[in-house]
Amino acid sequence: MCYAIPGRIIKISNNIALIDYYGERKEALVDIEGIRTGDYVFAQGGVIVDRLQEEVALSILEGWREAFSRLKKKDKDLAEEEPFPEGIDPEIIRIIRKGEEGITLTRDEMLTLLRCSGRGELNLLYQTANSIRQKVHKNSSCVHGIIEFSNICKNDCAYCGIRKDNHALERYRMEADEIVEIVTSAVNRLGFRAFVLQSGEDSYYTTERLTEIIRRIRERCGVLLILSIGERDKGCYQELYDAGARGVLIRFETSNPDLYGKFHTTLRYEDRIETLKGVREIGYIIATGSLIGLPGQREEDLLEDILLARSFDTEMYSFGPLIAHPATPLASTPPVDLDAILKVIALTRLITHDGNALVTSAVETLFGKEGTRQALMAGGNSMMINLTPARYRRLYAIYPREDRATGFPDEDVQRRISETVSLLHSLGRAPTDIGISGTRGGNNKTSL
Numbered sequence: 001m002c003y004a005i006p007g008r009i010i011k012i013s014n015n016i017a018l019i020d021y022y023g024e025r026k027e028a029l030v031d032i033e034g035i036r037t038g039d040y041v042f043a044q045g046g047v048i049v050d051r052l053q054e055e056v057a058l059s060i061l062e063g064w065r066e067a068f069s070r071l072k073k074k075d076k077d078l079a080e081e082e083p084f085p086e087g088i089d090p091e092i093i094r095i096i097r098k099g100e101e102g103i104t105l106t107r108d109e110m111l112t113l114l115r116c117s118g119r120g121e122l123n124l125l126y127q128t129a130n131s132i133r134q135k136v137h138k139n140s141s142c143v144h145g146i147i148e149f150s151n152i153c154k155n156d157c158a159y160c161g162i163r164k165d166n167h168a169l170e171r172y173r174m175e176a177d178e179i180v181e182i183v184t185s186a187v188n189r190l191g192f193r194a195f196v197l198q199s200g201e202d203s204y205y206t207t208e209r210l211t212e213i214i215r216r217i218r219e220r221c222g223v224l225l226i227l228s229i230g231e232r233d234k235g236c237y238q239e240l241y242d243a244g245a246r247g248v249l250i251r252f253e254t255s256n257p258d259l260y261g262k263f264h265t266t267l268r269y270e271d272r273i274e275t276l277k278g279v280r281e282i283g284y285i286i287a288t289g290s291l292i293g294l295p296g297q298r299e300e301d302l303l304e305d306i307l308l309a310r311s312f313d314t315e316m317y318s319f320g321p322l323i324a325h326p327a328t329p330l331a332s333t334p335p336v337d338l339d340a341i342l343k344v345i346a347l348t349r350l351i352t353h354d355g356n357a358l359v360t361s362a363v364e365t366l367f368g369k370e371g372t373r374q375a376l377m378a379g380g381n382s383m384m385i386n387l388t389p390a391r392y393r394r395l396y397a398i399y400p401r402e403d404r405a406t407g408f409p410d411e412d413v414q415r416r417i418s419e420t421v422s423l424l425h426s427l428g429r430a431p432t433d434i435g436i437s438g439t440r441g442g443n444n445k446t447s448l
């Protein structure tokens with residue numbers, strides 16, 4: 001885990017750099033040429049993405065110093081465990097403490113936590129997950145920008161509004177120039193350092209077209225690029241890695257093959273798992289997880305989802321609530337309650353300790369900022385901000401969206417950045433991909 005403030009390399013061994021941030025040490029893969037001990041660098045998602053001139057780095061670090069320690073202290077204070085409240089089921093306390101100590105939980109113990117419903121017990125679970133998050137990641141919280149570059153998809157997932165059978169939806173594709181321009185603008189004007197490039201499964205974007213987009217971005221910007229483009233063969237993903245992509249976001253949606261087949265009639269469960277194995281072998285950072293709230297899903301399925309995600313040595317866990325689009329076969333599926341989501345995030349943190357846990361935008365759609373805040377206080381440490389231009393954003397309707405935007409960079413993006421930064425700061429968290437100014441001529445408004 002890294003901060004989007006520069007760090008100084010104090011050692012490089014086997015292509016892994018040890019980076020110092022005001023005395024805090026984090027490791028990152030050396031992924032650009034000519035990096036040496038003593039250099040100041042930006043690292044994202046465990047990968048060094050850019051090098052800075054020393055005077056630029058020192059000026060940024062000086063501007064951040066006081067805020068860095070203030071936020072860290074606040075986060076630590078908030079994560080401090082309180083004495084056990086009275087009346088908590090001792091068995092739940094035992095299981096939670098066992099997980100906190102890093103001792104492997106049995107399936108029955110994990111299921112007990114997923115089935116738990118007592119308020120005191122749940123609060124203890126969330127608080128413990130938050131305390132583990134604080135010890136492992138300190139106060140760093142990644143905030144990636146996401147750009148949805150095509151809403152055309154050849155698949156028919158039973159809940160998704162951009163499924164091919166939704167003929168009422170207006171479709172769009174962005175060309176390479178537009179995508180490269182959005183990323184460049186977000187780096188230079190907004191200070192972003194990590195991006196998810198997302199689309200439906202759209203074969204217009206051949207390996208060659210995607211390679212060109214990735215190469216052009218990497219030539220212009222030192223950023224972490226994460227692809228969310230669905231299933232491609234391993235050869236394609238290898239070429240995209242060689243071009244400079246370093247992460248893949250692909251959820252398996254459910255670990256239950258029967259449920260998977262029922263709701264993904266144009267996809268095969270085995271192919272999804274093979275894709276995940278393939279990108280792992282190539283060396284990508286993996287973001288994966290599942291939907292919470294599919295009809296017929298049981299706690300046992302959710303537990304298997306967590307264990308399946310963990311089996312890939314996942315760097316970022318992405319578990320989010322199902323919001324079925326009204327124009328889909330699952331339109332009448334009611335959403336789950338917030339605790340169903342918090343329990344999955346907290347249990348994932350309890351049994352994995354490290355790894356990043358994404359708080360999906362679907363959580364905010366259902367439960368507002370308060371839902372996001374609670375998820376961040378239950379083990380979550382990662383968010384995304386949508387940078388898709390306003391004219392496309394409402395069309396990327398995996399579920400219905402409302403936007404108040406008018407253009408890009410637009411007031412809506414600025415508003416969401418400042419709301420996200422305010423929320424993170426209120427919890428003592430330091431956004432790791434935004435939140436600083438002074439780099440590459442940035443005019444970032446997200447001051448501390």
Ligand code: SF4
Nearest residue numbers: 153155157160163200
């Ligand atoms: S969930 Fe993904 S693969 Fe399925 S229809 Fe939607 S965009 Fe396509």
